Amino acid sequence: MKLYLFIFCFAVTLLNGYSQNRTIEVCANNCEFSSIQKAVDAAKSGDSIFIKKGVYKEHDIFINKKSLHLFGEEGSIVDIDNKGYGIKVEASDFSIASLTIKNVEVSYTSDYAAIYLYRCNNFKLKNITLKKAFFGFLIEKSKHGIVENNNISGVGKSEASSGNAIHLWDSKELIVRQNKVYNMRDGIYIEFGSNNVFENNFSHDNMRYGLHFMFSNDNRYSYNTFQNNSAGVAVMFSKRIQMNNNVFKKNWGTASYGLLLKEISDGEIYHNTFENNTTGITADGSTRITYRENDFINNGYAVKFVGGSYQNNFSRNNFLYNNFDLSYSGGLNDNSFDKNYWSDYTGYDLDKDGYGDVPYRPVKLFSYLVNETPESIILLRSLFIDIINFSEKVTPVFTPKNLTDQQPLMREVQW
Amino acid sequence: MLKILKYSFFDLVRSRWSYVYFLFYLLLSSVLLFLNNDLSNTIITLLNVVIVLVPLIGTIFGVMYYYDSQEFTELLLAQPIKRQSIFLGQFLGVATSLSLSVLLGLGIPFALYGLFESNVIFDFLILIAVAVFLSFIFSALAFNIALSNTNKIKGFGYAILLWLFLAVIYDGAFLIALIYFQDYPLDQFTLVATLFNPIDLSRILILLKLDISALLGYTGAIFKDFFGTLTGSLVSLGVLALWVVFPLWRMLHVAKKKDF
Numbered sequence: 001m002k003l004y005l006f007i008f009c010f011a012v013t014l015l016n017g018y019s020q021n022r023t024i025e026v027c028a029n030n031c032e033f034s035s036i037q038k039a040v041d042a043a044k045s046g047d048s049i050f051i052k053k054g055v056y057k058e059h060d061i062f063i064n065k066k067s068l069h070l071f072g073e074e075g076s077i078v079d080i081d082n083k084g085y086g087i088k089v090e091a092s093d094f095s096i097a098s099l100t101i102k103n104v105e106v107s108y109t110s111d112y113a114a115i116y117l118y119r120c121n122n123f124k125l126k127n128i129t130l131k132k133a134f135f136g137f138l139i140e141k142s143k144h145g146i147v148e149n150n151n152i153s154g155v156g157k158s159e160a161s162s163g164n165a166i167h168l169w170d171s172k173e174l175i176v177r178q179n180k181v182y183n184m185r186d187g188i189y190i191e192f193g194s195n196n197v198f199e200n201n202f203s204h205d206n207m208r209y210g211l212h213f214m215f216s217n218d219n220r221y222s223y224n225t226f227q228n229n230s231a232g233v234a235v236m237f238s239k240r241i242q243m244n245n246n247v248f249k250k251n252w253g254t255a256s257y258g259l260l261l262k263e264i265s266d267g268e269i270y271h272n273t274f275e276n277n278t279t280g281i282t283a284d285g286s287t288r289i290t291y292r293e294n295d296f297i298n299n300g301y302a303v304k305f306v307g308g309s310y311q312n313n314f315s316r317n318n319f320l321y322n323n324f325d326l327s328y329s330g331g332l333n334d335n336s337f338d339k340n341y342w343s344d345y346t347g348y349d350l351d352k353d354g355y356g357d358v359p360y361r362p363v364k365l366f367s368y369l370v371n372e373t374p375e376s377i378i379l380l381r382s383l384f385i386d387i388i389n390f391s392e393k394v395t396p397v398f399t400p401k402n403l404t405d406q407q408p409l410m411r412e413v414q415w
Numbered sequence: 416m417l418k419i420l421k422y423s424f425f426d427l428v429r430s431r432w433s434y435v436y437f438l439f440y441l442l443l444s445s446v447l448l449f450l451n452n453d454l455s456n457t458i459i460t461l462l463n464v465v466i467v468l469v470p471l472i473g474t475i476f477g478v479m480y481y482y483d484s485q486e487f488t489e490l491l492l493a494q495p496i497k498r499q500s501i502f503l504g505q506f507l508g509v510a511t512s513l514s515l516s517v518l519l520g521l522g523i524p525f526a527l528y529g530l531f532e533s534n535v536i537f538d539f540l541i542l543i544a545v546a547v548f549l550s551f552i553f554s555a556l557a558f559n560i561a562l563s564n565t566n567k568i569k570g571f572g573y574a575i576l577l578w579l580f581l582a583v584i585y586d587g588a589f590l591i592a593l594i595y596f597q598d599y600p601l602d603q604f605t606l607v608a609t610l611f612n613p614i615d616l617s618r619i620l621i622l623l624k625l626d627i628s629a630l631l632g633y634t635g636a637i638f639k640d641f642f643g644t645l646t647g648s649l650v651s652l653g654v655l656a657l658w659v660v661f662p663l664w665r666m667l668h669v670a671k672k673k674d675f
Contacts, residue, residue, distance in 0.1 A: 254629050254636055278629045300630040323630060369594070375601040375634050376593045378609065380627075381459075381618060383467050384586035 021046040028054030036070075036078070037061045043068055051076040051099065059083040067093040072100075080104055086114040092121035102131040106161055113138035113167070114152075117145075125150060135163035136184070139171050147176045154184040159207050164189040168196065176201065186212045187229065194218045203227075209234045209260075210251075213241060221246065231257040232277070241267040249275040258299070261286040271415055274299055280322070283309050292316050293415040301327050301367070305335070315339045316413045319362070326362035329371050332402050337362055341409040349410045360408040363399045365392035416500030419491070423508025427480070433516055436472060440520025448528050454535045455625060458542055461521065462621045465542065466614050467582060469549040473513060474574040477557025480509050482567050492675055502670045506558050506663070513550040518543060538624045545617040548655045552613050553578070555662035562669050585612050602637045609638075610651070613658045620651060 024043055026033045033039040036058055039049050045067045053075040061078075063070075068091070077100045080086050086101045101114040113135035115125065120142040128150045130136045136152040139145070147166060156162020165181035168174060168190040177199040181187040187203030190196060191214040198221035203210035210226035211233040213219065220242040226232035232248040234257075235241050241264065248258035258277035261267075265287040273295045274280035280299040283289070285308040295318045296302035302322040303314075312335045319325045320343045339355070347358035366385050370377045379385050392399060427433055443464065447457045481488075484505065491501050521543065530536055557574055564570040589608050593601060609615040622628055623642055628635050641647040 252626065252629055254632055256629070300627070323627070369590070373593050373597040373601075374632060375597075375605050376590055377631050377634055378605050378619065378638070379586055379590060379615075380622065380630065381463055382586045382615070384583045384590070387583065388587075 020044075021048070023048040023050055025050045025052060026056075027052035028056070040066070040068065040070075055079050057081055060085050061087045063087065063089040063091055063094065065091050067091060069095045069097075070099065071095070071097040074098070076100065077102065080114070082106070084110075085112055085116050088116045088118070089120055089123070090118045092123070094120070094122075095124035095126065096128065097124070097126040098128070100129040100131065101133075104130075104132065104134040106134045106156075108160065111135050111138055111163060111167070113163070116140075117142050120145065124148070130165075133163070133165065133184070135167055136165040136181070138167045138169075139174070140169045142171045143173055145171075145174045147174065147179065149178045150180070152179065152181045152184065156183070156185060156207065159185050162207060164212075165203075165206075168193050172196070175199070182206065186210075187226075188212070190214070190216045190219065192216060197221070199223050201225075203229065203232075205229065212236075213238045217241075220244075225249070226251065226258070228252070230255070231260050233258075234260040234262070235264050235267070236260075236262040238264050239266050243267065243269045243272060245271045247273045247275070248277060248280070249273070251277045253278060257282045260284075261289070264289070269294060273297070274302070279304050282306060283312065285309060287311055289313075293413060294318070296320065296322055296325075298322065300324070303327070305329065310334055312336075316409070316415070317341070318412050319343060320412075324364060324367040326403075327367045327371055328363050328400065328403060332400060337403070337405045339407050339409060340405055341412050342405065345408045347408065354410055355407040356410055359404040359406050361393065361396060361399060361404050363403055364389050365398055368399050416497075416504045419496075419501055419504030420507045420511075423480075423484075423505045424512055427508055427512040428515075432476065433512055436476075436513070437516040437520045440517055441523060444521050445524040448524055454525070454528070454530065454533050455538070458535060458538055458621070459625060459627060461542060462618065465517075465546050466549070466618050469513075469517060469546050470553045470582060470614060471578050473510075473550050473553030474557045474560075474578045475571075476513060477506075477509055477554035478561045478570050478574045481505070481558055481561035482570065489675055498670050499667055502558070502562075502666060503663075506555060506666065509558075510551045510554045513554060514547040517546045517550060521546070538621070541621055541624055545621060545655075548659070549613065549617060552655070552658045552662070555659055555666065558666050559662050559669070562666060562673065581612055581614050586615065589615075602634065605634065606638065606641060610654050613655060616651060616654060 024039045024047060025031055026036055026039045026049060028034060036051060036056055040061060040063055043049060048069040051072040053073045055077045057079050059080045078086055080103045082103050082105045084105050104114050105112045114130045114133050115137050117139045118141060121144055123145040125137060125147045126149055130152040133152055133154050137147060152165040154162050162185040164186040165184040166176060166188045170192040172194055174196045176188060179201045181203045182205045184206050185208050187206045187210045188198060189212045193216045196219045201224045204227040206229045209231050210229040211221060213235045215237050217239040223245045225247045228250045232251045251258050256278045258274045259281045261283045263285045267289045269289060270292045275297045278300040280296045280302045282304045284306040287310045289312045291314045293316050297320045299322045301324045302319050304327040307330045310333045314337045317340045319340060325342060342360050345356060345360045347356035349356050365388050444461060447460055451457045525539060530539060556577060560573045561570050564573060609619050619638060623639055642651055
């Protein structure tokens with residue numbers, strides 16, 4: 001009996017405590033609140049704010065140290081009208097969901113964002129549509145958040161007059177997934193962040209990079225698609241980045257890459273597809289990276305080693321129909337290219353062990369010459385080039401002697 | 416002249432070699448389209464074939480035709496016909512029949528494949544234009560060689576040498592020059608050097624129109640800046656036209672003075 005009483009009392013207090021969390025409705029007219037800011041000011045921590053259908057011309061809505069849950073009906077639009085930020089938050093345990101925010105002010109001095117988070121913990125940004133964003137989400141010094149299922153687009157014309165869709169600065173342990181980001185400067189940008197995960201995002205038609213790491217260690221990105229950006233992904237000055245199951249395609253242009261690696265180390269790149277990029281991967285000063293089971297299909301250059309790269313290991317990758325499989329400058333530096341499948345390989349396998357008996361040389365003479373004298377690229381697809389490539393293949397003179405695949409695979413790798 | 420042109424043209428059109436040449440292109444482009452399923456890629460592959468094969472066939476065919484019809488030419492020369500019209504007619508007969516083979520051989524499969532609805536029609540037209548130009552240029556050069564050499568073996572030798580020079584050796588020398596002078600700015604030099612070789616010029620004209628031009632990097636950007644403009648297009652067309660006109664002028668000049 002005592003136990004029942006206890007449970008009853010406990011349930012009553014719990015319900016009481018719960019019922020204190022109100023849901024405040026905001027609508028354009030005939031409501032208690034017609035302004036989101038006023039509703040936010042009136043709400044207590046734990047309350048929800050339901051924003052009904054309508055256009056709210058508000059800017060710099062500030063949520064200060066309150067755990068609120070903002071969510072909107074279909075058709076609830078916050079129009080910033082080019083006057084600064086949309087929503088600024090400094091709080092923990094809050095969420096913002098199902099809203100449309102548009103017309104963020106473009107500035108050359110301030111990073112105006114549709115949603116700006118500062119020192120936030122345990123938050124959720126979900127189902128938000130941003131249109132004409134300068135910066136989309138600007139997240140600083142925050143932890144443990146989820147950014148999910150958002151649709152962010154901009155209208156910037158140049159790199160200087162546009163911002164990043166999702167910009168993380170000094171933030172840890174965030175999950176960014178299933179977002180669509182396009183027509184921005186960088187799709188997703190991360191600086192000084194660690195232990196973040198980027199999954200299933202679709203980043204396309206951005207002016208600079210689809211995803212951009214700066215000084216950020218121990219992050220992972222998987223199952224994303226990067227299409228038609230100036231460069232798909234740029235990983236710079238970062239350690240231990242895991243990159244798997246991404247698709248890099250159609251990043252095509254005179255200075256475009258699928259994946260740009262610059263001064264990074266100890267990463268893993270596997271199960272990615274690089275298709276129709278001018279350059280699949282450009283590696284500049286990247287060390288101890290494992291490349292395995294990636295597909296390089298129809299790229300101009302599949303892989304370009306610019307220099308200062310040590311102890312990289314390529315194995316079980318498929319190089320299919322690229323104009324150049326590998327462009328390489330400098331010495332071999334303990335990089336290895338064994339056990340890959342090369343569609344250009346013409347050797348044979350007499351002992352039937354699955355490995356070709358003749359080593360494959362991934363660097364063609366022409367790609368070596370182009371490295372030395374960039375102007376000679378103008379002879380691309382000339383008969384003369386085919387002839388010298390062939391003679392170099394038979395008796396290598398210029399290309400690095402030990403840069404070979406000693407065990408080229410006879411069949412495409414299935415992964 | 417028109418009568419001689421007509422005669423040479425129909426004579427050639429009826430000949431086995433024209434059919435072989437036409438069927439070769441027909442087969443090649445149908446097979447490529449069938450295997451590739453992508454018009455743009457097919458155009459790149461055809462480009463490789465066209466810039467090598469059209470000049471080779473043009474020179475060999477031109478020389479062969481001239482030597483074959485030498486007796487008939489001499490017969491014509493005995494008639495009260497202008498020398499100019501005899502040779503011009505023969506040349507045009509050879510060049511147009513070759514061009515027609517290429518045009519139909521490449522055109523029919525592409526047209527059947529749905530070229531007219533696709534957006535690469537312009538690239539294809541350039542490929543055809545280039546192939547026609549190359550046929551004219553190299554048959555004109557071939558007639559020159561044949562006129563200047565009564566010895567057939569020598570004539571064929573020179574013809575092959577000429578093709579080899581423009582298709583291969585020129586590029587080799589070009590490459591060596593580029594490597595040797597790599598410390599100097601070479602952009603203008605590459606631009607001028609390609610203008611002097613009809614095969615290189617044709618290759619660049621087509622490459623620049625295709626996606627693959629992104630590979631050319633900043634050198635390609637310079638080329639695009641030049642060939643993309645109206646002056647650039649006019650200059651490149653003008654240079655190709657000069658490559659036809661100049662050998663023709665020399666051919667007529669030599670033919671006028673030559674003692675048969």
